[in-house]
Amino acid sequence: AQTVTQSQPEMSVQEAETVTLSCTYDTSESDYYLFWYKQPPSRQMILVIRQEAYKQQNATENRFSVNFQKAAKSFSLKISDSQLGDAAMYFCAYRSYNNNDMRFGAGTRLTVKP
């Protein structure tokens, strides 16, 4: 079974600075999807960014970008120009190409300091 590891339980960043959250995964599959979800305090979990494994280009959504290293099975999230509203729990997730089952990491709690 696939596993997803987030080795940083907590991270902090100064407002306007850049922070990178780490995620590694274990799989024998060649086609799959990777996701970063954000869960603000007491609010709904929302999708931040997704990456298809067959695409070599790293996904980008405004201030959020990923560094996808397929051979190393690494999928880190970079947040640029951090804002107070970025403070949340961030979950990395893996989904196989042909099924609906998602595997989540344990999460990284990000604090943004003013």
Next chain:
Amino acid sequence: DVKVTQSSRYLVKRTGEKVFLECVQDMDHENMFWYRQDPGLGLRLIYFSYDVKMKEKGDIPEGYSVSREKKERFSLILESASTNQTSMYLCASSRLAVRTNTQYFGPGTRLTVL
């Protein structure tokens, strides 16, 4: 906007009670999921359903059952609640087509079993 709603944000029940957690989505999604979220463990899949009256066990189905009588509604049932079922429960929905099926989450129900 996709909307996934859950019947309660907070719920307190006693050991042995039968508990119903309700989830409703308004986007005509085929897939619906129930997860349990615990600190340090991320999200773990309890059950999912890809059609009315269809269900599949996830990683931790023991002690839980589900019901999907209508496409938009997916219920999680704790037949006899126990203290180790105290947790945050998240519902999600997605389209059936695996290539496009990002999961959308509800706000969660924090269940305490005394």
